[in-house]
Amino acid sequence: MFLPHKILEEKLRNILREDIGQGDITTALIVPEDINTEAEIIAKESGVIAGIEEAKIFLESLELKFKASVADGEEVRRNQKLMKIFGDARTILSIERTLLNILSRMSGIATITRKLGKKIQNAGLKTKIACTRKTAPGLSYFDKKAVVIGGGDSHRLHLDDMVLIKDNHIAVAGNVKKAIEKVKKNISFSKKIEAEVTSPEDALIAAQAGADIVMLDNFSPIEVKKAIKLLERNGLRNKILIEASGGITEENMMEYAKAGVDIISLGEITDSPKALDMSLELARIALANK
Amino acid sequence: MFLPHKILEEKLRNILREDIGQGDITTALIVPEDINTEAEIIAKESGVIAGIEEAKIFLESLELKFKASVADGEEVRRNQKLMKIFGDARTILSIERTLLNILSRMSGIATITRKLGKKIQNAGLKTKIACTRKTAPGLSYFDKKAVVIGGGDSHRLHLDDMVLIKDNHIAVAGNVKKAIEKVKKNISFSKKIEAEVTSPEDALIAAQAGADIVMLDNFSPIEVKKAIKLLERNGLRNKILIEASGGITEENMMEYAKAGVDIISLGEITDSPKALDMSLELARIALANK
């Protein structure tokens, strides 16, 4: 997910625009127009950092200098300094909260993603953790980028990059077989097809009909195993990827991983992440007049 | 927080635009152009609903019919139906996730706000729960509206509606007294002044200097009581409001409430809320051709 900086800059500035309103009246009344200052962002708890690239682009676009002490994806401990910012004091104080909101949301998402991913790696498994399209409204770019930084899979970026046949589509088509056939007739060769199924039998049907990925929706770990066995018996296990989704939490996740799925997707890492606490502190009040 | 519908509609459509990309390819391949359908939104867990007004405006702006079964602020139980949607099947399926993301984030925020507020009310106290500007980036409008629906206080809506003198402003001004004096010299009569302080003594100084609200930042409950006593002794307790902020969680919140503050503000209700789980289900597949 690489965006030319100017495009990302506009996304970031839209966020600032909402918070700033007609202007920062406190800063205007207290901070003189003509001083520079230096500030630091400090982690108030340990976690995985994400949003460094965003911070850099955001700050530089506001004519502030920026020096990161950590890279995206790095683990930090409590009280660790993350970056230095230097420049116009009024600008720094008026964008502080916007910057911290971006960094702490992204870092919170990277932290939980990393944690879950490590649990699986530590068990010697290869299952991938993926997010879903359950993100904060309008923040799909930032939420999914944070997942990738945390070592997870971004899944679909929006509604146009993979076919994902869900329950409601199947309801319209009649059954999963018909839905996949309909798709295969007209789909671009550049797209994969994933189909959501609700029984091991349908998993087999979806694989036979030509799905690239089968999503086992709300399966118990036992049903997952049953579905995999069925696919294996039909010589289809290696032709498709299997995603488990629905009702999977940090607690029961390992059972799904052990059952042999390729991907586990969890809505909660992007719709309910805990923000990583950080703060911005002025390192030197007023270095000198500009 | 009343926005004319057309203004809110544009905020909502910007959210949809990110998710939709160049279009919903799955729906285009499976769902015919010319059928209407009916869908329901169902709560998958109990909580306080918020976002009903947003859902209505969003759906109607997409030429879908909408009928809510619950009102903003209402408590719902697991499996309760929240609303019915009727109209073009392609449109409904392609906006499903955007709609659910808005509703479940707002409802998640309203739910935790209501829960904390009730705890205080149940103890017979009048302390208000407030959110901060720690929101999901760019979602201040939705996050704060959800707090208000949950019975909380929206605090500042952005940087232009109240003066809030924070640690970094005080560092620039020299001390809290100087900062308040500087502000009072030029501030519009239409704005309140709040000052963040780090000791009971500074709380007194801020009140004497003319702050309307004093924010006790990272005080222990004991320090809070000390500050309040100091203000009472100086006859200033009734002239100002006292907000406790920083390091307050669901666990220790009641100690602050009992210590006698007017407002308790918590970042976590808007920067780390748990989304309320919901789903959209097609009630009838294809009612009839349009």
Added chain:
Amino acid sequence: MFLPHKILEEKLRNILREDIGQGDITTALIVPEDINTEAEIIAKESGVIAGIEEAKIFLESLELKFKASVADGEEVRRNQKLMKIFGDARTILSIERTLLNILSRMSGIATITRKLGKKIQNAGLKTKIACTRKTAPGLSYFDKKAVVIGGGDSHRLHLDDMVLIKDNHIAVAGNVKKAIEKVKKNISFSKKIEAEVTSPEDALIAAQAGADIVMLDNFSPIEVKKAIKLLERNGLRNKILIEASGGITEENMMEYAKAGVDIISLGEITDSPKALDMSLELARIALANK
């Protein structure tokens, strides 16, 4: 009112975009692509300058160099040079009118605001001159900033930063007391409450009901005095601010000031200001090829 430069830059560029259309055809046909030039902005009449910060941000964002000879709020005389501009000749000529329109409107507003404010100061009074939301459509930021530069009060910046209960709200609520009570039940602690009243008696009721500010709407100076006396007799004069509004002009303004109000607000300083005449002149035609 401090806006990070990039945000202000976009407001300014939107203004340019309307004027420029598909491009400046005159300049394209006459001025070569590759020459720099130097220009000066000159006041054609005396007044108070506002818009220097806007000019700086606007010009620098267009890659032009800028050097101001006066600061925002400074008084200038006829023919005084306000600033020098240096850079691409085509760009300078194509943005000339947009720049002058911004500077002369803002300076016109600052000039009249300063004039009225001085009249009051010269009489030894402390009454503040405030503007209203009667601005040129969509130019609230610029109009209000110019008022502040001229020494006036910005009043509400938009509809979300103070409660202002007007005649129509009172009509809906029933009476001013009910309106204030309704507001006080749910309002954020961060906002002030102002109520518009039409009689001295209602001024008292509003103060008793807890308004922070009472706006005496279309009162004669005699009625103003009556209202103030009533508030004094009830020990409420010092607890509230009094704003006189409606029908106040440069001519009768002093009578209101002498009657003892805290704030006088006039729509005409922002909805009918006289633009301060200025012109842009090329100082050197073509300094050198770039």
Added chain:
Amino acid sequence: MFLPHKILEEKLRNILREDIGQGDITTALIVPEDINTEAEIIAKESGVIAGIEEAKIFLESLELKFKASVADGEEVRRNQKLMKIFGDARTILSIERTLLNILSRMSGIATITRKLGKKIQNAGLKTKIACTRKTAPGLSYFDKKAVVIGGGDSHRLHLDDMVLIKDNHIAVAGNVKKAIEKVKKNISFSKKIEAEVTSPEDALIAAQAGADIVMLDNFSPIEVKKAIKLLERNGLRNKILIEASGGITEENMMEYAKAGVDIISLGEITDSPKALDMSLELARIALANK
């Protein structure tokens, strides 16, 4: 100047967006969600009305009903009702000021334009009153449309619709002859050429070089006559239009008209118009629940 309604609607909504901020907090706290109301706009002084089409499009786009009692360009007297508005009470109250700001600025411009135009007509002259590009920043569409409604000429709509060679262009080109020649070599056949001149001799040169319109800049009425005579003597008077501009006011305007120019342009009708006073009054508080 006909804009399809949806395009105009967006211009109008951008204006509303600035004023509304995060929402109208007063209206939200006082006015129930579910009531309709009826309002009237009333002129508080006599003048020429402009902005009726804008009001209609703005209000209907907000799902309010609208019935005008006057048409654009009509003269109204003090206290005359201009239009009725019916619909959601919250929406009406939150857009009141935006609507009035548009109507009173446009009507103020139409009023002064009509007044000046009539003066000329009453003297039996055919000179046209034109505005310039000196408008409120970014409001060129509205300001110029109001001039046209008042019977004036819109002049250039932006920088791409006519070549207007001004002093600075001439300075770059060397002299007015060279400037016109340069333009004529490459200009599209679809555009007229106007040249600003500072002496009767240059007026002749410009006409000979092929200008369609000559602008006599800051000429005294006597110089104007001299220029016209010179053109007549050279048989060019009927081949070109003559515009007088610069330093023309309501007071000295008739001298220019009598001197025989075709067009008189005045910056002040769009950069310093007096807004026409109006107000919105609720006709019936709450007609009925919706």
Added chain:
Amino acid sequence: MFLPHKILEEKLRNILREDIGQGDITTALIVPEDINTEAEIIAKESGVIAGIEEAKIFLESLELKFKASVADGEEVRRNQKLMKIFGDARTILSIERTLLNILSRMSGIATITRKLGKKIQNAGLKTKIACTRKTAPGLSYFDKKAVVIGGGDSHRLHLDDMVLIKDNHIAVAGNVKKAIEKVKKNISFSKKIEAEVTSPEDALIAAQAGADIVMLDNFSPIEVKKAIKLLERNGLRNKILIEASGGITEENMMEYAKAGVDIISLGEITDSPKALDMSLELARIALANK
């Protein structure tokens, strides 16, 4: 490619906005405000129609009534009526050109796509015609949708929906094998991988390294056959798709199809299509006053 109508409407309105400028001055001067009219769009040459859905959404969003006589993808003959439009005469005349530009570009693209596709079908082959990202700047949505309507394949919709490793990426990575390996390490499971190759040997390497699709760039038909044979010999032909691209024209296209590729992509169908000639004619001048 299904976009909710409101999203598509905005794309369409942006196109109109550029053409309309400050308004349609001709229509404003000639066509009264208050008449409705009926118009027809007529094909001036035979071809495949695309853009009917766009026309419908565009016209209805402008409050015009619309009735299509043909469907997207239908073949029409010269002088065939495509649709009727009914409503405000000013609006119809001012959007005529924008509407025709959209319809004739999309139909031109659909026409050439269909023609090429039929040639292949008539030869009994299954090769698919695909477009590339060589579209008119910013018109990817419309150009690709027209290709799909013409029976072609949309290929990538933008840079985020499939990995396509091109010559420059390979140059950076070192060789095609390294490039594919680098991609496979971190790519989301939801995306396919296509690699561009310049020799039959590299085609084999790419397939072995795990590409889903191999793009034979600027191969002669003989080289194509060689590459396919090599893949067959290694048992990989059925595991991948083969796209021929570069230097393929209407003239030599069949040789590539016969050589056995799965997909032929041509830049010219979207970067150099011939617009399908159409016109809008008023069927009845003025039906009646509105």
Added chain:
Amino acid sequence: MFLPHKILEEKLRNILREDIGQGDITTALIVPEDINTEAEIIAKESGVIAGIEEAKIFLESLELKFKASVADGEEVRRNQKLMKIFGDARTILSIERTLLNILSRMSGIATITRKLGKKIQNAGLKTKIACTRKTAPGLSYFDKKAVVIGGGDSHRLHLDDMVLIKDNHIAVAGNVKKAIEKVKKNISFSKKIEAEVTSPEDALIAAQAGADIVMLDNFSPIEVKKAIKLLERNGLRNKILIEASGGITEENMMEYAKAGVDIISLGEITDSPKALDMSLELARIALANK
């Protein structure tokens, strides 16, 4: 057509934004974050180059260095280098297609315009080639600028810069005389009037009624001559410009030129141009770490 660079930059970035989606996933996976590279744009066929200014502004706004080897309007041969680009490798690769699409469309338009213009010049005629408003949807600025670079006339830039009375306007007005009279009554002095006519007689009527330009629509060359003779006989030929339009192609164009029209306008140069083939090649893979 000169646009200040920042305004043009935004048009260019909107084009990039559509293509980039949520980001360039291929480049992100293969190209390291921290390397610079150098690239060249090379013409793959001969033609006239246009878009150099656009390329410069686009690339510099993305913080890439740029050095053109050719100027807008220059003729190039196959394999000629057009420009060098230097900077961040990821940015270069992700904007390659957008840049090439702009350059090759504009150059294609300039090439055909130049070709037609030369044909006329070579015959010793002065007729001008003009484009129409038949452009790619929303690309009027780029298409018309390319025509001008190719030596053609831009015609109207949008609907507000000249009155062009077309068949449908005449149908509404009754006849061409009435239409012109209606326009002349209210039109701004700054605008020309062109009228489309369908017979030599109407050409005369239009000229007599005061049109500045007469457009002979779908005339045969013989009818054109008849119309010109009629105008000459009435002493009006020199008072107006004559444009031939409709059904004119590269093949029959010279007959119209020879018939004596001033302007020949062709839709096909902007609605059906052949893109000039170009490619971007990395000159040095990775110059050095940044």
